[in-house]
Amino acid sequence: MKNVIYISIIVFGIIFILQPSYAQVDFNKRPDDDLGNVKDEFQEHFFEALKQKGIENYERAVEALHKCLNLDSKKPVIYFELGKNYNKLKNFGAAEEHLKTAIRMQPDNEWFLDELYDVYYQQDDINNAIKTIKQLVKYHPDYKEDLAALYVREKRYKQALDLLDELDEELGVSEARDAMRNDIYSITGNADDRIDNLEQRIANNPNNEENHLKLIYRYSQTGNKKKAYKVAQNLLKIKPESKFVHLALYKFYLEDGKVEDAIASVKIALTSPEINADAKAKVLKDFVAFVSRHPEYESELIAITAEVDEQKDAQTYSDLGRYYLKVGDKSKALTNFKAALKQTPNDFxxxxxxxxxxxxxxxxxxxxxxxxxxxxxxxxxxxxxxxxxxxxxxxxxxxxxxxxxxxxxxxxxxxxxxxxxxxxxxxxxxxxxxxxxxxxxxxxxxxxxxxxx
Structure with a gap:
C-alpha cells in the first residue's frame, strides 16, 4: 500500500505545481498554477527543492523550501514538502510540526495525512499512528489493512479481526490478510476461532477448494482427525477432480486400513504436476515408511516409484535407499543412494x-x-x-x-x-x-x- 501511496505522492507533487490550462493560452502572460501568480524567485527555489529532494540532498531541499516560506508562507504544499524532507532526515519533530501546519490549512488532504502517519510509524508512536490512519481510512479501504496491523502491534486482536472481516467482505479474501489473521490466531492460541472462520467461508462458498484444504490442515493440527477426514471426503464429493485433497486422504486411508484407496491417492498425488516436489517427497516418504512395516506391499511401492522416476528428488531417492537397506536389498539401496548423490554430489x-x-x-x-x-x-x-x-x-x-x-x-x-x-x-x-x-x-x-x- 505504501509504495502505491508514494508513487501517487510524486505524481501529486508534479500536478500540484504544474496544472496547465488547455483553454485559450496567452503566451505573454506569466504561467499560473496552484502556487498562484508568483515571482520567478519563488518558483526557482521551489523547483530547486524538488530537484535536491530527487537526488536525496534533503538538507539543501529544506534550505530552498525555507526561502519559499520567506516569500510566501500561505501555501500548504511548502509545509508538506518540508515535512517530507525532515522525515527523510529523521528530524521527526520538525516533520510533525510542518505536516500538522499543512493539515490545518488543508484538513482533508490524504497525502498530508499519509506522510504524518509515516512520521509516527517510523517513531513507533503507534497511538498517534492509529489516530492518523483512522482519518485516512475514508480515502482508501487498503488503509484498513494497515490499521489492522497496528491493532495487532497494540494487542487489540478483536479489533484487528473485525477489520479483516470487513475487508474480506468488501474485497474478498487475500493471502496477506489471511497471513495476518493466522498470526493473530497463533498469538492468541484460539484454534476454535480460526476453525469457525474457515467453516463460515466454506458455508459461504462451498466450491472454494483452498478453504477446505486449510480446514483439513487445522483439524489435523488440533488432533481432530475424524473431522479432518470428514472435510476431506466432503471436498472429494464437491470436487472429485481435486488433486490436493489426496495429500490428506492417503494418510487417513492408511490409518483406516484402506490400503488400496491409500495407494490410489498416493499415485494421484505423486503424478500430479500441480503438486510441488516437496509435498510429493513427503507422500513418498510416508508410503516408504508404511511399506517398511508392511513389506507385502513392496510391489506397489516399486510400481509407484517407477511411475515417478523423472520426478524423484534427492531426498526421495535417499529415503528409498534407506528402505531397501533396511529390508536387506543392498543392490537396490546402492542404486537409489547413487541416484540421490548424482543430484547432490557434495552431500557428505x-x-x-x-x-x-x-x-x-x-x-x-x-x-x-x-x-x-x-x-x-x-x-x-x-x-x-x-x-x-x-x-x-x-x-x-x-x-x-x-x-x-x-x-x-x-x-x-x-x-x-x-x-x-x-x-x-x-x-x-x-x-x-x-x-x-x-x-x-x-x-x-x-x-x-x-x-x-
Missing amino acids: KLIKDVLLLQLDVEDYDAVVTGSEEALELYPAQPILYLVNGVANNKQSSHKKAIDSLEMGLDFLIDDPNMEADFYSELSLAYKALNNISKSETFAKKAQAIKAQQ
Whole structure:
C-alpha cells in the first residue's frame, strides 16, 4: 500500500505545481498554477527543492523550501514538502510540526495525512499512528489493512479481526490478510476461532477448494482427525477432480486400513504436476515408511516409484535407499543412494553411504575412485581415508593403503572404534608386505582399544 501511496505522492507533487490550462493560452502572460501568480524567485527555489529532494540532498531541499516560506508562507504544499524532507532526515519533530501546519490549512488532504502517519510509524508512536490512519481510512479501504496491523502491534486482536472481516467482505479474501489473521490466531492460541472462520467461508462458498484444504490442515493440527477426514471426503464429493485433497486422504486411508484407496491417492498425488516436489517427497516418504512395516506391499511401492522416476528428488531417492537397506536389498539401496548423490554430489552423508555400500558389495575400484574424489572436497574426513585404505588393501595395493591410513589417523579425534579399524587395516597392510613387526604392533593397538570398549 505504501509504495502505491508514494508513487501517487510524486505524481501529486508534479500536478500540484504544474496544472496547465488547455483553454485559450496567452503566451505573454506569466504561467499560473496552484502556487498562484508568483515571482520567478519563488518558483526557482521551489523547483530547486524538488530537484535536491530527487537526488536525496534533503538538507539543501529544506534550505530552498525555507526561502519559499520567506516569500510566501500561505501555501500548504511548502509545509508538506518540508515535512517530507525532515522525515527523510529523521528530524521527526520538525516533520510533525510542518505536516500538522499543512493539515490545518488543508484538513482533508490524504497525502498530508499519509506522510504524518509515516512520521509516527517510523517513531513507533503507534497511538498517534492509529489516530492518523483512522482519518485516512475514508480515502482508501487498503488503509484498513494497515490499521489492522497496528491493532495487532497494540494487542487489540478483536479489533484487528473485525477489520479483516470487513475487508474480506468488501474485497474478498487475500493471502496477506489471511497471513495476518493466522498470526493473530497463533498469538492468541484460539484454534476454535480460526476453525469457525474457515467453516463460515466454506458455508459461504462451498466450491472454494483452498478453504477446505486449510480446514483439513487445522483439524489435523488440533488432533481432530475424524473431522479432518470428514472435510476431506466432503471436498472429494464437491470436487472429485481435486488433486490436493489426496495429500490428506492417503494418510487417513492408511490409518483406516484402506490400503488400496491409500495407494490410489498416493499415485494421484505423486503424478500430479500441480503438486510441488516437496509435498510429493513427503507422500513418498510416508508410503516408504508404511511399506517398511508392511513389506507385502513392496510391489506397489516399486510400481509407484517407477511411475515417478523423472520426478524423484534427492531426498526421495535417499529415503528409498534407506528402505531397501533396511529390508536387506543392498543392490537396490546402492542404486537409489547413487541416484540421490548424482543430484547432490557434495552431500557428505550420501558420499559416505555410497562408499560403505560399495565396500559391502566388493566394488573396490569404485571405492578407490570415489574416496579419492571425495577427499578433494573433504580432506579432513578420516572415514574417507579408512575406506580408501580398505579398498586398496583388497586390491593388494598395500603401500597406497598404508599412505592413506597413516594420513587419515592425523585427522582422527575421539573415535576409538574407527581408530581400532585404522590399526587393523594397517596391520593387514604391513603383514602383506612382510613387515611382521609393524603388523603385530598395529594389531596389538587395535586389540587394546577393543578390550577397553
